[in-house]
Amino acid sequence: MKRICLLVATAFIMVSCGNPMHKKFSEKNFESDLKEIKAADKLSDEEVELFAGWLIKSKLSNENLEGKTYADILNEAKQFQENQKALLKIEEEKEKAFAEKMAQAVEIKIIDKTFEKYSGIEYNNFEYLIKNKSNKTIDAIRFQFEVYNKLGDRIGDLYEVNLTDDTIAPQATYDNGVMDRFNAYSKLSNDVKDADFKGLKIVQRTLKIVYTDGSVLE
Numbered sequence: 001m002k003r004i005c006l007l008v009a010t011a012f013i014m015v016s017c018g019n020p021m022h023k024k025f026s027e028k029n030f031e032s033d034l035k036e037i038k039a040a041d042k043l044s045d046e047e048v049e050l051f052a053g054w055l056i057k058s059k060l061s062n063e064n065l066e067g068k069t070y071a072d073i074l075n076e077a078k079q080f081q082e083n084q085k086a087l088l089k090i091e092e093e094k095e096k097a098f099a100e101k102m103a104q105a106v107e108i109k110i111i112d113k114t115f116e117k118y119s120g121i122e123y124n125n126f127e128y129l130i131k132n133k134s135n136k137t138i139d140a141i142r143f144q145f146e147v148y149n150k151l152g153d154r155i156g157d158l159y160e161v162n163l164t165d166d167t168i169a170p171q172a173t174y175d176n177g178v179m180d181r182f183n184a185y186s187k188l189s190n191d192v193k194d195a196d197f198k199g200l201k202i203v204q205r206t207l208k209i210v211y212t213d214g215s216v217l218e
Helices: 002-018 030-040 045-060 070-105 187-194
Strands: 106-118 121-132 138-148 154-163 173-181 201-211
Touching: 045 070, 070 106, 070 201, 106 138, 106 173, 106 201, 121 138, 121 154, 121 187, 154 173, 154 187
Parallel strands: none
Antiparallel strands: 106 121, 121 173, 138 154, 138 201
16 A cells, blocks of 8 residues: 555656646746746646746736746636636626616617818818707716727827816707817828718717706716
8 A cells, every 4th residue: 555655646746747747936947947948838728828928027016936836837827817708798798787877768870970161170070960869858878989080090189078168958869079179290190081971980879868866877
């Protein structure tokens, strides 16, 4: 029985020594260990990227890794990544629920883009429509939108509209425009000016709705 246990223990030690990931982290041998890990080709490309990123993060935050094996460190990085994915999923679900709630109350569309001059000043102008889908009068509303070209690149700024001077009756439609002063030295401003509206993708987000009865949706 002792002989069997000894053989198992010996085999375990040999396997551990054969895999550099089972080595304990050492500041002194860190560089040579990394070369050995890379040469052993034990990690996928994704694991290598994750492992390296976690080591850099630990270094910058002055985290003590002494006593941990490289396998332990990689597992910590994987666990952190999984936790981040779970948190991101929760946030995405919250954002989706929020968007659906707002979509039931109001519909906002950017319907056109023009380039105009007022009092000698040039503007990129976006026209929008707001449809109040509720049975309450809207007293104020805030929304944002971003503009993307056919390649998926954002052009222009993050536009925010705060409508506070007009009300929108229940089931009524309201139209207006947002004017962005043109900057001839800005690539984003020029990209908006030169873009064909039909080829643009508008991503809009309603942030807050205030009704005349005092209720608020946000």
